[in-house]
Amino acid sequence: MSHRERVMSALSHRQPDRVPLDEAFRPEIWARLKQRFQGDEELVRDKLGIDLRTVLIHPPARFMKKSWPSAPFSGFRTVRRLSPELYEDEWGIRYTIGATGRYWHFHTHPLEHCSLDDYNWPDVDAPGRFDTAAAGVDRWREDYAVAAGGDIEETFFEQAWYLRGFRALLRDFYTNPNFVHELLDCLLEYRVAQARKLLDLGVDIIRLGDDLGTQQTLILPPELWRQFIKPRLQALIQAIRARGRARIFYHSDGNIRQLIPELVEVGVEILNPVQPESLRPQEVKAAFGDRLTLHGTISIQRTLPFGTPSEVRQEVLSRISDCGSNGGLILAPTHAVQTDTSLENVITMYQAAREIRQERQERNR
Amino acid sequence: MKAGASAEKLEEELTSSLLSMDIEAVKRTVRDNLERGGDAQQLLSILMNGMRMVGRKFEDQEFFLADLIMAGEIMKQATAIIKPHLSASGTESTGTVVLGTIMGDLHDIGKDIVKSMLLSEGFEVHDLGTDVAPAVFVQKAREVGAEVVGVSALLTTTIPRVKEVIDELETAGIRPEVKVIIGGAAVRQRDVALYGVDAAVNDAVGGVRIIKSWARGTGAKQ
Numbered sequence: 357m358s359h360r361e362r363v364m365s366a367l368s369h370r371q372p373d374r375v376p377l378d379e380a381f382r383p384e385i386w387a388r389l390k391q392r393f394q395g396d397e398e399l400v401r402d403k404l405g406i407d408l409r410t411v412l413i414h415p416p417a418r419f420m421k422k423s424w425p426s427a428p429f430s431g432f433r434t435v436r437r438l439s440p441e442l443y444e445d446e447w448g449i450r451y452t453i454g455a456t457g458r459y460w461h462f463h464t465h466p467l468e469h470c471s472l473d474d475y476n477w478p479d480v481d482a483p484g485r486f487d488t489a490a491a492g493v494d495r496w497r498e499d500y501a502v503a504a505g506g507d508i509e510e511t512f513f514e515q516a517w518y519l520r521g522f523r524a525l526l527r528d529f530y531t532n533p534n535f536v537h538e539l540l541d542c543l544l545e546y547r548v549a550q551a552r553k554l555l556d557l558g559v560d561i562i563r564l565g566d567d568l569g570t571q572q573t574l575i576l577p578p579e580l581w582r583q584f585i586k587p588r589l590q591a592l593i594q595a596i597r598a599r600g601r602a603r604i605f606y607h608s609d610g611n612i613r614q615l616i617p618e619l620v621e622v623g624v625e626i627l628n629p630v631q632p633e634s635l636r637p638q639e640v641k642a643a644f645g646d647r648l649t650l651h652g653t654i655s656i657q658r659t660l661p662f663g664t665p666s667e668v669r670q671e672v673l674s675r676i677s678d679c680g681s682n683g684g685l686i687l688a689p690t691h692a693v694q695t696d697t698s699l700e701n702v703i704t705m706y707q708a709a710r711e712i713r714q715e716r717q718e719r720n721r
Numbered sequence: 722m723k724a725g726a727s728a729e730k731l732e733e734e735l736t737s738s739l740l741s742m743d744i745e746a747v748k749r750t751v752r753d754n755l756e757r758g759g760d761a762q763q764l765l766s767i768l769m770n771g772m773r774m775v776g777r778k779f780e781d782q783e784f785f786l787a788d789l790i791m792a793g794e795i796m797k798q799a800t801a802i803i804k805p806h807l808s809a810s811g812t813e814s815t816g817t818v819v820l821g822t823i824m825g826d827l828h829d830i831g832k833d834i835v836k837s838m839l840l841s842e843g844f845e846v847h848d849l850g851t852d853v854a855p856a857v858f859v860q861k862a863r864e865v866g867a868e869v870v871g872v873s874a875l876l877t878t879t880i881p882r883v884k885e886v887i888d889e890l891e892t893a894g895i896r897p898e899v900k901v902i903i904g905g906a907a908v909r910q911r912d913v914a915l916y917g918v919d920a921a922v923n924d925a926v927g928g929v930r931i932i933k934s935w936a937r938g939t940g941a942k943q
Contacts, residue, residue, distance in 0.1 A: 454824075454825065454827055454851075454852045455824045455825060455852050455854065456824065456825040456852075458825060459825070459826075459827050459852075460827075461827055461851065461852065523790055523794075526786075526787045526790045526791060527790070527791055527794055529787060529791075530742045530744070530787075530791050531744060570786060570830055570831070570834075571831075571906040571923070571924065572782075572924055573782050573785060573786075574785050574786075575785060575786045575787060575830070576785060576786075576787050577784070577785045577787060577788060578785075580787065633906060656877075657877060657906055657907040658907070661877045661907075662877070662909075694876060694877055694878050695878055696877050696878045
């Protein structure tokens with residue numbers, strides 16, 4: 357099976373030759389992997405057996421020209437440097453860099469002081485926004501399943517609080533619901549436009565999401581999610597379905613068990629990261645495995661940083677045995693692997709997953 | 722009898738408005754009552770009881786983070802109205818806690834849950850925010866005479882930095898007076914011995930329980 361066939365087979369709930377694999381690493385881990393394998397990111401993906409490629413929506417060319425490329429900004433966060441301490445993204449959200457240089461802080465949110473009427477939304481049609489995504493699709497689509505992400509993965513709730521501020525938005529749900537509805541409608545319009553562009557490029561998977569869970573429970577009361585977020589998620593997925601066929605990936609950290617039936621109901625097909633500290637992957641598989649593909653499931657809070665290689669191997673094997681029947685499983689770390697994780701554990705995770713196929717083939721001989 | 726009935730009605734009205742997150746109703750009731758010569762201490766007690774109910778509902782997963790934050794906001798605004806009417810002796814706190822997310826880490830949901838729940842239990846809480854240097858925890862603890870320092874760390878890479886807080890407390894000579902708790906999803910029990918903290922917890926509710934037990938004098942360090 358090619359990488360692409362393997363992923364498509366798993367997504368169609370048919371048994372692939374081995375479990376498909378995806379990645380998520382901090383830049384420091386990428387650097388160590390490139391050093392270890394003596395090559396670029398593509399070579400590392402090849403050595404680890406990564407079956408998907410992810411393309412990102414970027415800000416337009418005129419913003420990219422002036423962008424600040426250094427750590428900790430990468431991936432979803434493309435910023436301009438306003439001063440040595442202050443950075444701003446295309447949405448007007450401002451950041452400072454944390455004490456260790458590895459993470460950024462939110463500094464100001466544009467809708468803290470500006471009304472929605474006066475806010476300038478980014479232009480989805482601005483030249484260059486989808487150029488790198490298009491190039492990625494051209495480069496990879498024949499051999500790999502191509503997923504598309506970027507800020508669209510912070511679909512509604514997250515982008516809304518980035519724009520408004522976390523506490524302010526939570527208060528707005530109770531004290532200013534009309535504002536929240538209006539803000540989310542603007543976001544829906546923007547997300548639909550982004551998704552249509554991605555469909556036209558021919559991506560296989562569109563990565564949506566919102567961090568809705570804490571480690572133990574939900575951030576929003578479920579009734580608020582149902583009232584504000586769910587109808588827009590449903591409308592977005594319907595708009596995607598009306599335009600083309602891409603699988604719907606949905607990311608939320610934490611324990612979102614209560615919402616999974618409704619996520620499936622509105623059309624989510626791939627759930628990420630299914631954090632084993634918050635959800636039981638085998639229970640999710642048992643309840644929704646005929647409709648949902650689990651993506652992630654290998655713990656970056658326990659096993660990868662603190663486990664021995666043999667414990668990592670064991671987690672991989674048990675996950676495949678508990679959740680891998682009839683496809684429906686793509687193994688990946690549950691978030692970006694952090695700098696305290698040994699390369700040995702990272703490599704063991706991917707090696708163990710690939711060995712399952714060899715063992716299966718040997719048994720079949 | 723009449724006064725008792727009206728006190729009961731006030732409690733019922735305020736608590737119900739708080740639990741349904743109706744900030745305007747809470748503020749209106751508080752203002753009306755104070756204008757009619759009501760007892761500021763009584764209003765505060767009713768709201769504190771209400772906040773404890775909010776905390777319990779959060780523990781039981783009947784309420785969620787958004788409820789906790791909104792209830793905290795209601796409490797803050799209502800207290801601002803009540804405070805000028807309080808006598809100085811009426812505001813004794815359960816204990817003083819310094820909280821913050823350790824340097825290198827920007828996650829604050831867990832810390833904010835702990836803060837809201839401690840406030841609802843009558844603690845004085847000094848929140849240092851996120852990405853806080855170890856020395857800053859100690860400076861603040863000394864400045865406010867804190868009995869507890871709560872260090873939050875979600876990232877596995879930042880948990881070990883709690884040892885620097887312990888070292889700084891020792892250098893400052895106040896380690897015996899201050900209990901230190903570390904909280905975060907990836908925190909393990911072995912971190913107690915590893916870093917010399919007094920408690921290590923995975924969840925905010927468990928952390929609050931431990932801090933409350935210390936305040937009641939039933940903690941491990943007694």
